[in-house]
Amino acid sequence: MKKLLLGGAALMALSVGFTGVTTGSAQAQQCTTKIGAVLPTSVDWGRPIAEVAQFAVDQVNAAGGAGGCQIEMVLRDTQVDPKVGVDAARALVDLDGVEVLLGAVSSGVSMPILTSVTVPSETMMMSCCSSSTAFTNLAEQGETKGLFFRTFATTGVQAAVGAKVAADQGWGKVAILYKNDDWGQDMARIIAADFAEAGVEVTGSVALNDAQPSYRAEVAQALSGQPDAIYLALYPAEGTMAVREWIGLGGTQNMIMANSLKSDEFKENVGLQYLAHAYGTDTASPRAESADAFVEAYRARFEAEPTGPGLANSYDAAMLALLAMEAAGEGATGPQIAAAIPRVTDPEGTPITADTAGFAQAKEVLAGGGTVMYQGATGNVRFDANGDVSAPAVIWKFGESTIEEVQYLPLEEVNAIMSDG
């Protein structure tokens, strides 16, 4: 029987994957420069992220291309799998000879690509959507060689705002329940530090594993510190179970939720009556003209609302990479392109819009040796020394039928909270 069980376990571990490769193309005129994109096109929310990047490439080509050539974006699927992602990135770098790589989405995929492909091969990498602070740490140690940028704010923004909620509400003791994966561990670590900075005591930090039959013991553990509030870095599936258990065991209904719990399923299964003191955090689109312009352009091009995750970020990632290629000139290498990024995100530079006309204008300014300030779908993008961006934030609550905004924190305010922390 032991043998049978082993056979069974092996079968249980067996999974089947398939590889799909899709290629974007652009019409070549005089010459064509390839750029790479590694994105999870095989998942439903991943495809629009790739399409909006191609949209940016098309606009740039309409303005005559970047770095003197038309741009062809070669797109490969990551299947949200680090192994597949690394293979895809390696093929793009080694076979297609790209100097710029867009992607990936998940931090867990971007990280191995960065460390084992783009940094060793000196390729510039621009991620639309990876939020882990592990990249910041890596950049601080100089391991990214300044070749990594991302247009998505780190989890640090949400954590900082979460700590602000606790401080504003006067919750002095908070317990943390977090999903036991890269994202959750990252969140738990940062929020604990932010709470400490804000003078909020963390009474306990408990990891919840996926697919457990019961979270009762974990919840009881978190409850034992008798906190004033609970911080939830969870997904709706385990979040629902844990919060129902938490409330049932008499836990406080003062809650701070990460954006992952912004879900109707969670609201309905927990019950709105228990969520009156539950505040969520999220990063937000800037309330800027350029962001509205992107929404308009997106509607016109795709006949849909740009509501999916990472769309504005993906568009800006592609645009900025191409602007930098333009600034670096024909035949530029990855490090040269990366070094040109400050020239296109200069707060003192000529403001340019995120469209064909804007890119054409940028070409003129850059050709004259000037600098430009890109005003994109996520606002005026500005990278810090680690290639990170910040973003405005919102504090939200569950309402009867919608998500209600409690407070909008513009970029300046978020930066102020972050620098306190």
Place this chain on the structure above:
Amino acid sequence: MIQHLIDGVLVGAIISLGAIGLTMVMHILRFANFSHAELLSVGAYAAFVLGPLIAGLSGALEAGIGPLSLSWAVALAVPLAMAITGATAVLLDRIVFQRVRAKGGELSMVFASFGVALVMRNVIGLIFGLSPHLYSRDIAFAQIISYDPLIMVKPDQVAVLVLALILMLALHLLLSRTTFGYSLRAVAENPDLAQVTGVDLKAAIRAVWLIGGALAAAAGVFYGLTNQIIPVMGRDLVLPIFAATIAGGIGSVYGAVLGGFLVGIAGNLALLVLPPGYTPSLPFVIIIAVLLLRPHGLFGEARA
């Protein structure tokens, strides 16, 4: 500490019910049935569908029983769900396992059970969707039994424990006091010899599936009541149930009961010693420890 112990007993009751059915099937049909835990889902979803139907008959049934979040309607749906799940188990045997048994070996049965588990889980997901459902949206509040040390128990959990113990007692009486029970045990002991003495082997196998399915259904409803109903609940519970079965000794109903409580309590107490991220490893640790110390489980016997 005491709180964890109590929680462990309450969780253990559900695992025990699941393990009883599994141990009986494993003993009599001699294969590790990985689809057994999916029967819990079948039972839970059957009661989920039947509950509102029964409530439709009379509005009064929609009310909760006393302090429980369990409504009369869902309570009445439990026996029906047990019957449906038992029948499902018999049907699965008829469609799949019987045929494989006739032609293939033990390993083929194990593989077949994997396939059956996948099919069942995904069919349930197709019909009901992948997101969780609840018997009642109301949150069951725990009653404080003692303040120092703080001990809290939910009425639902006590009810589940009592009902589980009643089911186990009924099974015990069935197996130890009736001729039917003797014949089942005889088949488990030696199918050929049992047939010689006039036991209908096919009827016995059918009965084992029925009982196993019915107990699994009860476990599924109880699990749904204290947690949530979700298509992957079988997958989440399969390891604890297997750990309980193996720890108790394959074939021993009493071992399965004890194993269930052991796994439940150990899972809850583990948090006191292990970081929370490592507690899912516990069922494996129990399986390995038992197999090392008592290869046939706590109550199991060696057999060829």
